[in-house]
Amino acid sequence: MADAHGNFKIESLSSNLLFRVVVAARGFEPLTLTKVDPTQAPLAVRLKPRGKDQLPASRTVFGRVLDARKQPVAGAEVSINGVTVGNSTGYGQQPAGTDLVAVSDSAGEFEIYVAKHFDSVGLEFNAPGLARTKFAGATPGGARRDFVLPAGAALVGRLVRGGKPVQGINVGVASEDRGVESFTGDFVVGTDPDGLFVFPNLPADREYQFYGVLDSLRGTGALSARVVRVGKEGSRTDLGVINLTPGWRVAGEVRVANARTLPVGSRLILGREGAWDFSVIDLPADGRFDLHNVPCEALDLRVGMAGYHAAANQPKLGRLASDRTGLVLLMEPGQ
Amino acid sequence: MRDGAKPRRGWLEAVCLIAAMMLGGVFLGRTAQQPGILRTVGTSGPEVPALAPNAPLPPSTPAFSPPGPNLVGRVVSLQGDPVPGARVLIDAAAPRVGRGYT
Numbered sequence: 001m002a003d004a005h006g007n008f009k010i011e012s013l014s015s016n017l018l019f020r021v022v023v024a025a026r027g028f029e030p031l032t033l034t035k036v037d038p039t040q041a042p043l044a045v046r047l048k049p050r051g052k053d054q055l056p057a058s059r060t061v062f063g064r065v066l067d068a069r070k071q072p073v074a075g076a077e078v079s080i081n082g083v084t085v086g087n088s089t090g091y092g093q094q095p096a097g098t099d100l101v102a103v104s105d106s107a108g109e110f111e112i113y114v115a116k117h118f119d120s121v122g123l124e125f126n127a128p129g130l131a132r133t134k135f136a137g138a139t140p141g142g143a144r145r146d147f148v149l150p151a152g153a154a155l156v157g158r159l160v161r162g163g164k165p166v167q168g169i170n171v172g173v174a175s176e177d178r179g180v181e182s183f184t185g186d187f188v189v190g191t192d193p194d195g196l197f198v199f200p201n202l203p204a205d206r207e208y209q210f211y212g213v214l215d216s217l218r219g220t221g222a223l224s225a226r227v228v229r230v231g232k233e234g235s236r237t238d239l240g241v242i243n244l245t246p247g248w249r250v251a252g253e254v255r256v257a258n259a260r261t262l263p264v265g266s267r268l269i270l271g272r273e274g275a276w277d278f279s280v281i282d283l284p285a286d287g288r289f290d291l292h293n294v295p296c297e298a299l300d301l302r303v304g305m306a307g308y309h310a311a312a313n314q315p316k317l318g319r320l321a322s323d324r325t326g327l328v329l330l331m332e333p334g335q
Numbered sequence: 336m337r338d339g340a341k342p343r344r345g346w347l348e349a350v351c352l353i354a355a356m357m358l359g360g361v362f363l364g365r366t367a368q369q370p371g372i373l374r375t376v377g378t379s380g381p382e383v384p385a386l387a388p389n390a391p392l393p394p395s396t397p398a399f400s401p402p403g404p405n406l407v408g409r410v411v412s413l414q415g416d417p418v419p420g421a422r423v424l425i426d427a428a429a430p431r432v433g434r435g436y437t
Contacts, residue, residue, distance in 0.1 A: 006410045006417030010425060023410055025421035036406065036425075043408030047418055077422060103422045154392055158385035165348060170398045190396040196385060198395040236392065241383045298414035 072108030076127035098110035152202035157239030165195030170213035174276035186276035211275035221245025224295035225275040247293035252327025254287035273298035
């Protein structure tokens, strides 16, 4: 969030990636910047003022964000989760000019604009100290509608290895229900010096996949995905003490059909079926890889390589139940 | 985007979990732990709680990030006035080199 002088800093980004940046503030038109490189010069963002009176009521949802005590919530992020026209609801990319996000002001009020005629939209709300919440059926125009966000439920646990707390590990949860209108998205927190992790405000009363984040566990151990149930609103679910133990080894090489070395920038992607997580491994020129502490769960391996696609009959990992070595992933020219 | 509803079997998993703990660790279903793969996960279960039942909820520790570049910048209006409180959201858009993740 920008400070009193408009300055902002987002720390520790990947040096391998370019980013899409969305900047939003009440009273301004949201701005989207693409392919932003954090290693380059500071970003200069100029926002165009936009009064709520400038928004066509027929294409704008006017709302107010409240907490369970009916107090206004400032700084809530509001985004669109589906636009309904007639009997059809479209998800994903919306028409150019649609607000990707709106932010509530000190009165909890916000407006969000869709750049086409619509009958209703789904909205997702993110606010500190409150549960991420989705609402369906928000209609344009008319009186400002109240959206009440619950505080949610807590999930806690403690990671140990050999009886000692493990600090600095990231653990995640994502709702087991992946339906586009009900999926909560993922939540990731770290473990403190006592190995403790705390998810303070999860959407309550549902099942989640709970897992250790692969990239934070390298060299430490494995924490496979499993289903946990988070209790009712206001409750605390305690997963207890969880032991990290060694995982399996996955090793092999990636080959290309017409060359002895891989193109620069080739990557191996270890995907997880249940966990909302994956790991990207930069491949060396000889294509060899050797992964340790791979969790025992359903996994897949893919290769990202410019100008190549995977040959038929690639080896599959499936549910990992032992070490898998000697894997050969063959790539062929063509997209 | 990963999508599609998955079967709900929470009650079955709970029963299986209890049975598995009693039998020494044989799980069924999505969270299944085969006897041969028990080495990858272990949990002492809720009989060893992470927190005392009446203890206040400690603050959450933010997720850790490996060292990397910082994205810095400034948000101003078209007139050049700072816009305090502007929200800056980022999303990984593309790898710097290569084809990408898919």
